[in-house]
Amino acid sequence: MSAIAEPLAESEDEGELKVFDVSLVPAEPPDELLYHHKPDFLHSARELLRRGEVIFTLAERDIRAQYKQAVLGIGWALLVPLVNLAILTLIIGHVKGFSLGGGVPTILSTYVALVAFGLFGGAIGGGANALVANKSLMAKSHFPRECFPLSQVLESAFTSLLALVPLFVLFGVTGYGPRLAGLWAPMYIAIEIPFMVGVVLLVSSVIVQMRDLQQIVPILMPLAMLVTVIEVLSQYTNHALHDHFLYGWERILYCVVNPMAPIVNNVRDSVLLGFGPQWGLLGLALVGSLVWLVGGYVVFKKLEVNFADLT
Amino acid sequence: MPTLPKGTVHAEHVWKRFRADRTLPLFQDQIKLFGRWLKGHHRDYRWVLRDVNLHVEPGKSHGLIGVNGSGKSTLLKMICQTTFPSAGTVTAVGRIGALLEVRSGIHPDLSGRQNVYLYGNILGLSRSEISARFDDIVDFAEVGDAIDRQVKFYSTGMAIRLGFAIAAFLEPDILLVDEVLAVGDARFQQKCLQRISEVVASGTTLFYVSHDLPTVEAVCDQAMWLADSHVRADGPARDVVALYRASVEEQAVLLTSHDTGIRVLKIEVTGADGSAIRSGEEVNLRIVVESEEAMFGAFHIGVSQGTAMPVFVLRYASSFPEGQFELRCRLHNLPLPKGRYSVWGAMRAPHGSEAKASLPWQPLVSFDAFGPNVIKPPSGVMVQSPVYVPADWELS
Numbered sequence: 001m002s003a004i005a006e007p008l009a010e011s012e013d014e015g016e017l018k019v020f021d022v023s024l025v026p027a028e029p030p031d032e033l034l035y036h037h038k039p040d041f042l043h044s045a046r047e048l049l050r051r052g053e054v055i056f057t058l059a060e061r062d063i064r065a066q067y068k069q070a071v072l073g074i075g076w077a078l079l080v081p082l083v084n085l086a087i088l089t090l091i092i093g094h095v096k097g098f099s100l101g102g103g104v105p106t107i108l109s110t111y112v113a114l115v116a117f118g119l120f121g122g123a124i125g126g127g128a129n130a131l132v133a134n135k136s137l138m139a140k141s142h143f144p145r146e147c148f149p150l151s152q153v154l155e156s157a158f159t160s161l162l163a164l165v166p167l168f169v170l171f172g173v174t175g176y177g178p179r180l181a182g183l184w185a186p187m188y189i190a191i192e193i194p195f196m197v198g199v200v201l202l203v204s205s206v207i208v209q210m211r212d213l214q215q216i217v218p219i220l221m222p223l224a225m226l227v228t229v230i231e232v233l234s235q236y237t238n239h240a241l242h243d244h245f246l247y248g249w250e251r252i253l254y255c256v257v258n259p260m261a262p263i264v265n266n267v268r269d270s271v272l273l274g275f276g277p278q279w280g281l282l283g284l285a286l287v288g289s290l291v292w293l294v295g296g297y298v299v300f301k302k303l304e305v306n307f308a309d310l311t
Numbered sequence: 312m313p314t315l316p317k318g319t320v321h322a323e324h325v326w327k328r329f330r331a332d333r334t335l336p337l338f339q340d341q342i343k344l345f346g347r348w349l350k351g352h353h354r355d356y357r358w359v360l361r362d363v364n365l366h367v368e369p370g371k372s373h374g375l376i377g378v379n380g381s382g383k384s385t386l387l388k389m390i391c392q393t394t395f396p397s398a399g400t401v402t403a404v405g406r407i408g409a410l411l412e413v414r415s416g417i418h419p420d421l422s423g424r425q426n427v428y429l430y431g432n433i434l435g436l437s438r439s440e441i442s443a444r445f446d447d448i449v450d451f452a453e454v455g456d457a458i459d460r461q462v463k464f465y466s467t468g469m470a471i472r473l474g475f476a477i478a479a480f481l482e483p484d485i486l487l488v489d490e491v492l493a494v495g496d497a498r499f500q501q502k503c504l505q506r507i508s509e510v511v512a513s514g515t516t517l518f519y520v521s522h523d524l525p526t527v528e529a530v531c532d533q534a535m536w537l538a539d540s541h542v543r544a545d546g547p548a549r550d551v552v553a554l555y556r557a558s559v560e561e562q563a564v565l566l567t568s569h570d571t572g573i574r575v576l577k578i579e580v581t582g583a584d585g586s587a588i589r590s591g592e593e594v595n596l597r598i599v600v601e602s603e604e605a606m607f608g609a610f611h612i613g614v615s616q617g618t619a620m621p622v623f624v625l626r627y628a629s630s631f632p633e634g635q636f637e638l639r640c641r642l643h644n645l646p647l648p649k650g651r652y653s654v655w656g657a658m659r660a661p662h663g664s665e666a667k668a669s670l671p672w673q674p675l676v677s678f679d680a681f682g683p684n685v686i687k688p689p690s691g692v693m694v695q696s697p698v699y700v701p702a703d704w705e706l707s
């Protein structure tokens with residue numbers, strides 16, 4: 001074999017071969033190495049801001065995918081609230097307390113409440129499963145997990161914006177125009193946003209561990225809507241429900257726990273009746289909203305450590 | 312931790328455990344668990360990775376090998392930062408592109424084009440940066456007009472091509488590839504290996520998980536062998552793969568040791584006149600076999616690098632007697648480079664024969680061959696079997 005030349009020496013230094021004695025590795029890691037999940041909220045929030053674009057990307061993806069194979073396409077975003085409206089109007093026609101008075105057509109007051117609540121309802125309905133449904137994307141790439149539920153909030157905002165188109169049609173049909181005080185509405189919606197985000201973070205992260213909620217949420221949401229839409233807070237109208245009005249501590253607690261109630265109430269009263277903001281109630285709603293936001297975010301970050309393993 | 316350059320992967324004393332209890336994420340199970348916790352019982356855990364240490368410089372390629380369930384994919388997931396280690400730290404600096412499952416991260420309801428932009432955006436690239444690479448991706452994936460079709464109508468091959476193209480062309484600092492290329496056809500695999508080499512050459516760090524050992528040798532500088540949640544060896548890819556092959560052979564012995572009527576009592580492999588075995592020289596095999604019945608059949612001998620896939624096979628068909636007999640075989644010219652090899656054997660009667668006894672394909676003995684090293688192919692080219700072919704070269 002001496003006639004055969006040896007191949008050229010290896011050009012790269014590939015390091016040394018290390019063989020490990022498996023028996024030297026202890027059965028469990030020393031305690032000081034164990035990972036204790038302590039979420040760094042400040043860092044997480046900064047990271048979320050930096051990668052915020054992903055929220056838009058995911059929302060865009062979902063909106064496109066959702067309407068892609070539907071014959072009506074984006075038309076569904078207009079049709080669904082109208083169908084809901086028809087159903088609700090049928091129910092509400094039999095319940096006295098829903099009439100706003102002041103000559104406002106019931107169909108209008110119902111639709112305004114539907115849109116105001118629909119923003120929240122859509123966000124929770126879609127966002128609850130956001131983590132579970134995006135399992136494969138979650139296994140593949142690393143970016144703030146909050147993006148998944150938040151993209152659903154964004155998607156719901158988009159759908160709600162489209163739902164305003166039928167609203168203006170209804171204004172035209174009923175001949176009842178919006179009041180100037182309706183310009184306050186964006187402020188009320190702004191108070192709704194922290195609440196939505198808090199609840200969607202909470203629900204989506206808990207669902208990963210307790211899938212029971214996947215069944216409970218769709219049952220709970222319509223109930224929450226009915227409860228919210230009933231005017232137990234109004235001071236101006238609805239004398240039929242007068243006995244059920246909440247006063248004192250109950251009233252404060254209700255507004256904090258369910259900020260949607262004062263928000264929906266105010267949106268409706270300002271758009272349709274031209275009333276100004278009820279500052280007291282809105283202040284309570286804002287406090288409640290922020291409590292939900294902080295609570296939801298803390299729970300989300302605490303549970304985050306298990307997402308990849310449990311989805 | 313000092314700031315590491317982009318593309319560095321560093322793992323220190325990484326441990327990972329999963330729950331071993333049978334809890335389902337259902338309400339009643341959570342209640343039960345809470346009850347157990349009140350009584351002072353803690354959860355049962357199963358460790359899937361123990362004390363993994365790793366440091367990979369930017370632009371290096373690292374292979375992960377090991378049998379199923381040894382923790383390779385879990386380690387990749389931790390590098391990808393999609394799952395947390397239970398103990399220790401994993402640092403991966405820079406953008407991470409991952410190709411973990413065939414359709415992972417590809418949304419079936421979106422078109423190929425939308426998927427490219429979606430994943431690029433998730434990786435942190437801007438729209439214009441993705442647009443600049445878009446044509447390369449479509450070319451590489453060979454999907455043509457189908458790029459505007461929904462991905463759920465793609466064939467498996469198209470989906471995997473698109474997935475690979477997206478991951479490999481969006482210029483990640485770290486590229487993770489887990490066992491997915493096996494899905495593509497041979498031509499596409501070769502193309503992927505070519506692309507992986509280019510990506511690595513341009514400074515991307517590669518992590519490559521595969522059971523296809525020749526590919527690991529072809530693609531990776533370094534390799535880590537994981538077995539039963541432990542790191543067994545770490546170092547130059549070729550050495551680690553060789554160790555792993557030897558262990559596969561050991562396991563194969565355990566697997567095939569049941570008696571089926573024919574036993575190999577003794578086997579010897581020697582070079583010319585009983586000396587050491589050398590490349591290009593004579594090799595003698597002496598095999599003593601005991602059979603429970605006489606049969607007309609064939610005895611097969613295969614020489615492999617440890618696995619059940621031989622580099623070459625020899626066959627001797629004859630009428631074998633009942634009881635003990637001895638087979639001798641002489642190879643005039645051993646066509647193997649330096650290394651450790653194992654001899655596998657099998658004996659059976661042809662189909663339709665009365666004879667019941669047989670010897671299933673199993674490793675019989677291993678030997679070391681001395682001689683020249685196998686010539687290393689250019690990066691990204693696989694050597695399936697290391698045959699040493701003496702050749703005279705001339706340059707004019």
